[in-house]
Amino acid sequence: MRKITGKILTYDTEFNGILKDGKNIYNVPNVIYNETVEVDVDAKPLRVKILEKSDKRVTPPCDIYYQCGGCKLLHIKYDEQLNMKTEYVRRLFSDHYGKGDLVNKCIGMSKPCSYRNKNQVVFGNHPKEKLISGFYQENTHKIIPFTKCYVQDELSDEIVKIVKDILIKMHISAYDEDKKRGLVRHVMVKRSFKTKETMVIIVTASDNFPGRSNFVKALTARCKNITTIVQNVNSRSTSAVLGNQEFVLYGKGYIIDELCGKKFKISSKSFYQINPYQTEVLYNTALVQAGLKNTDVILDAYSGVGTIGLIASSMVKKVLSVEIEKSATADAMFNAKINNIKNVSFFNDDASNFIVNLANRKEHMDAIIMDPPRSGSDERFIKSVLKLLPQKVIYISCNPKTQVIDLKMLTEKYEIKFIQPVDMFPHTAHVENIVCLERK
Numbered sequence: 001m002r003k004i005t006g007k008i009l010t011y012d013t014e015f016n017g018i019l020k021d022g023k024n025i026y027n028v029p030n031v032i033y034n035e036t037v038e039v040d041v042d043a044k045p046l047r048v049k050i051l052e053k054s055d056k057r058v059t060p061p062c063d064i065y066y067q068c069g070g071c072k073l074l075h076i077k078y079d080e081q082l083n084m085k086t087e088y089v090r091r092l093f094s095d096h097y098g099k100g101d102l103v104n105k106c107i108g109m110s111k112p113c114s115y116r117n118k119n120q121v122v123f124g125n126h127p128k129e130k131l132i133s134g135f136y137q138e139n140t141h142k143i144i145p146f147t148k149c150y151v152q153d154e155l156s157d158e159i160v161k162i163v164k165d166i167l168i169k170m171h172i173s174a175y176d177e178d179k180k181r182g183l184v185r186h187v188m189v190k191r192s193f194k195t196k197e198t199m200v201i202i203v204t205a206s207d208n209f210p211g212r213s214n215f216v217k218a219l220t221a222r223c224k225n226i227t228t229i230v231q232n233v234n235s236r237s238t239s240a241v242l243g244n245q246e247f248v249l250y251g252k253g254y255i256i257d258e259l260c261g262k263k264f265k266i267s268s269k270s271f272y273q274i275n276p277y278q279t280e281v282l283y284n285t286a287l288v289q290a291g292l293k294n295t296d297v298i299l300d301a302y303s304g305v306g307t308i309g310l311i312a313s314s315m316v317k318k319v320l321s322v323e324i325e326k327s328a329t330a331d332a333m334f335n336a337k338i339n340n341i342k343n344v345s346f347f348n349d350d351a352s353n354f355i356v357n358l359a360n361r362k363e364h365m366d367a368i369i370m371d372p373p374r375s376g377s378d379e380r381f382i383k384s385v386l387k388l389l390p391q392k393v394i395y396i397s398c399n400p401k402t403q404v405i406d407l408k409m410l411t412e413k414y415e416i417k418f419i420q421p422v423d424m425f426p427h428t429a430h431v432e433n434i435v436c437l438e439r440k
Contacts (some may be wrong), residue, residue, distance in 0.1 A: 005038045005051065013401060014429045015072055015084060030066065030075055032056050033084075056080040061113075062150045069138025071151060071427040082108045082423060085431040089400050089421045096404045097411065103419045107281055112426035115275045117257075119149070119156040119189045120241060123164070123174040125182065131174055133164050133187065141177075151427060156189035159200060159223055163187050166218045175205040177237070183209065185234060186241050190255060190266055193276055197227045197255035201268045203241060207233045216250045227251050230268050242269055256338075260284065260311045263338050265331050271304050275424050282396065282422045282432055283308050286369070289418045289436045290394045292316050296366035299358070299390075301351040301381070306332030308369055308396075310341055316366075319344040322354040352381040359387035367392040376402030382409045389413065393437040398424070400433040407435065415440050 008017035008031050017031035019039060028048055031037055036052035050057075060066075060074035073081045085106040094100030109115065124143045126132045134145040148157050167184060175182040186203040200219065202209075209215070209231055220226055228251025234243030246253075246268060254267040260280050266272050273279040286308070292298065296316040300309030303321040305328050313319050321344055323329045329348040336344050347354055351372070358365070367390050370377060376399065385393060386409065393414060397403035400421070407416070414437035424432040 001040055002042050003038055003040050005036070008033055008035050008037060011084065011088070013088070015088075029072070032076055032080075064135075064144050064146050067137055067144045068135050068146075070135055070149075072429045074150065074427045078108065078112055078426065081426065082106045085421055085423060089419065089431065089433055092400050092404050093416075093419060096408070097416060099416050099419065102416060103421065106421035106423050106431065107278075107285070108423045109277060109426055112423070113150055114152065114154055115277060115426065116149075116152045116156075117191050117193060117276055118272075118274055119152045119160065121160050121187050123167075123184045123186065125174045125176060131164055131168050131172075131184075133160055151425075153189075153191055153193075155198070155225065156191055159189050159198070159226070160187055162222050163200065163202070163219065166215060166222075169218075170211050170215065172210070172215075188241070188268070190268075190272075192255050192257035192266070194258040195256055196225060197257075198223075198225045199228045199230065199251075199255045199266070199268070200226055201230045201232050201242075203232045203234050203243070205233075205235055207231075207245060207247070212249060220250060227255060228253055232268055259307060262307075262310050262335070262341075264305060264307060264310075264335050265338070266305075267327070267331065269327055270331055271325075271328060273307070273424070278422055278424045278432075279307075282424065282434065283311055285420055285422065286394050286396055286434045286436070287312055287315065289420070289434065290367055290369070290392055292367060297364065298367045298369060299355070299365050301355065301368060301370040302372045303332060303346075304328050304371075306335050306344065306346070308371065309344055310335055310339060312369070313341050313344050317343065320347065320358075320365075321345065322347045322349055322351050324348070324350050352378050352384070355381055355384040355388070359384040363388065365390040367394065369394045369396070371396040372406075374399040374402065377406045379409070382406060385410065386413055389439060391439050395435045395437070397433050397435070398430065400431060403433060403435065407437075410437060413440055414438060 004021045010018045016027040019026045032054040035054045038049040040047035056077050090100040090103040121133045123133050132145045134143045173182040175185045188201040190199045229249040231247045233245040257264050292315040297318045300321045303323045309319045309321040418436040420434045422432045
């Protein structure tokens with residue numbers, strides 16, 4: 001057992017503390033800048049004792065915080081979390097472009113709790129409790145039971161408890177990955193905070209669900225807010241939560257949410273922003289900075305179910321919306337229809353392929369809004385942006401680390417004008433970032 005003592009000097013990209021011992025560097029969880037700590041570096045995970053506490057430290061309002069790993073910053077005052085995320089983005093843009101002074105303070109929430117509109121809980125068997133539900137402990141398949149999650153919607157947590165109670169009374173077991181038997185794998189709850197519509201998805205290992213109709217009756221009797229129930233069948237040995245086969249057991253099989261005055265369909269597999277409060281902040285901020293005109297033709301790349309393109313549609317002449325996932329494109333078209341929006345054209349295509357073809361045809365675009373996955377965009381896409389040369393590029397990223405790399409090529413012909421981090425997931429290590437660029 002080898003222990004070292006020292007001061008936390010800075011953070012890594014996941015906001016673990018950096019502790020140095022000669023040439024050795026240790027990434028220490030649950031610590032704060034400038035704290036003095038003692039770390040057992042041979043223990044896995046590291047054992048940490050705080051010798052001198054920061055005045056930024058608070059007691060986490062969660063019973064399983066140090067076991068779960070879903071949140072990483074609950075031990076830090078929220079204002080300090082925002083400072084940390086601001087400084088992280090500022091350091092990235094200083095190091096890459098000398099533009100750290102352009103980074104605005106990270107926009108946070110007035111009430112940074114119960115913000116998740118999607119709850120996803122794993123089920124397992126227990127010899128004494130019969131059935132347990134909870135989260136996987138970080139980097140393991142050990143289930144950590146909980147009754148309330150600080151960042152999840154409170155009603156959704158209550159619904160999961162009721163589902164578990166009904167399944168126990170019906171003598172239905174969880175799926176055992178090792179023994180390849182049992183039924184229930186996960187329960188997912190999706191809610192609209194605006195319309196109050198609620199969807200429950202029960203993920204099963206086979207389509208044979210004994211007492212399915214009794215389950216629906218019992219659940220809807222105890223939870224009047226539920227508007228639809230879906231059984232999703234996932235028989236594969238995979239880390240993916242959802243399978244391909246589904247049955248609508250109750251209601252219409254989807255819910256409707258409202259965002260920035262527009263309606264959106266959310267199905268079991270829809271990719272949709274987790275925090276609707278901050279999504280409105282994110283989109284409104286990006287679109288204000290874009291300075292769009294009613295004569296503009298814009299491209300919404302990596303568009304998902306069409307959210308930001310449909311929201312922007314009332315500000316511009318035309319929107320081209322491109323998304324690779326067929327189901328997301330279908331949902332986007334449905335969303336345009338229920339909002340009576342007719343100036344958005346939808347394309348089911350790889351964003352890079354699509355923009356390459358636009359560039360080859362020398363199409364005119366006034367602005368491009370891009371919101372790629374965490375891995376970022378690719379060289380083909382960026383090169384085609386440089387061929388199209390729209391007046392403005394609005395790059396929204398859930399991973400500023402890949403964003404600064406993508407921007408390298410763009411800054412050959414574009415100037416960074418605005419940088420705004422947004423705290424989409426309070427108490428986690430994630431930060432969303434908006435960068436607005438204008439053609440030089």
